[in-house]
Amino acid sequence: AQSVTQLGSHVSVSEGALVLLRCNYSSSVPPYLFWYVQYPNQGLQLLLKYTSAATLVKGINGFEAEFKKSETSFHLTKPSAHMSDAAEYFCAVSDPDSSASKIIFGSGTRLSIRP
Amino acid sequence: EAQVTQNPRYLITVTGKKLTVTCSQNMNHEYMSWYRQDPGLGLRQIYYSMNVEVTDKGDVPEGYKVSRKEKRNFPLILESPSPNQTSLYFCASSPYAIEATEAFFGQGTRLTVV
Numbered sequence: 001a002q003s004v005t006q007l008g009s010h011v012s013v014s015e016g017a018l019v020l021l022r023c024n025y026s027s028s029v030p031p032y033l034f035w036y037v038q039y040p041n042q043g044l045q046l047l048l049k050y051t052s053a054a055t056l057v058k059g060i061n062g063f064e065a066e067f068k069k070s071e072t073s074f075h076l077t078k079p080s081a082h083m084s085d086a087a088e089y090f091c092a093v094s095d096p097d098s099s100a101s102k103i104i105f106g107s108g109t110r111l112s113i114r115p
Numbered sequence: 116e117a118q119v120t121q122n123p124r125y126l127i128t129v130t131g132k133k134l135t136v137t138c139s140q141n142m143n144h145e146y147m148s149w150y151r152q153d154p155g156l157g158l159r160q161i162y163y164s165m166n167v168e169v170t171d172k173g174d175v176p177e178g179y180k181v182s183r184k185e186k187r188n189f190p191l192i193l194e195s196p197s198p199n200q201t202s203l204y205f206c207a208s209s210p211y212a213i214e215a216t217e218a219f220f221g222q223g224t225r226l227t228v229v
Contacts, residue, residue: 043205043220090157102173103218105157
């Protein structure tokens with residue numbers, strides 16, 4: 001069965017510092033992987049996705065993530081945090097061979113930015 | 116503007132009083148689903164629909180019903196709400212039931228059952 005683990009329910013960084021949000025997955029086949037962002041009082045929107053093409057995926061707002069099969073990880077990074085990055089971030093996984101058409105979400109990481 | 120619209124955004128109700136949360140998308144998407152979001156648990160899928168008249172249970176379907184009579188609408192029905200259904204609910208749609216496709220989310224419905 002697939003699962004997603006996000007390490008750290010809350011991450012706080014200073015403005016201008018590196019952002020690193022961790023995500024590890026468990027899947028029996030190479031999965032599709034996603035990062036979504038949720039701003040306060042809004043729905044989720046897609047930041048980026050990995051679909052077995054390039055292992056380094058670039059998304060919106062300067063974020064990127066690297067798929068590492070050997071580590072079963074898909075960590076999200078941004079070189080320099082901005083105050084507007086404060087939000088909740090969700091890692092998600094789906095099984096390309098599944099007929100269930102289900103995306104499984106992690107428990108989320110709340111990112112705070114210190115001035 | 117392409118969007119998924121949920122109504123209402125906020126709802127307070129009493130135990131046992133039937134309610135419906137509506138969801139509509141204007142992108143002609145085939146696939147729609149409902150999630151609930153609870154602190155520390157992320158999003159859990161309640162029900163999904165791969166096309167008109169085709170619905171199936173997700174991970175936490177108990178206490179919920181759905182219908183898909185039209186492609187654009189996918190209402191969530193709570194026949195007899197209970198306090199443990201107090202949560203933040205999201206409707207989402209995708210062009211096809213293909214996992215690599217981006218899901219578009221509504222703004223959410225915050226439900227409180229007292």
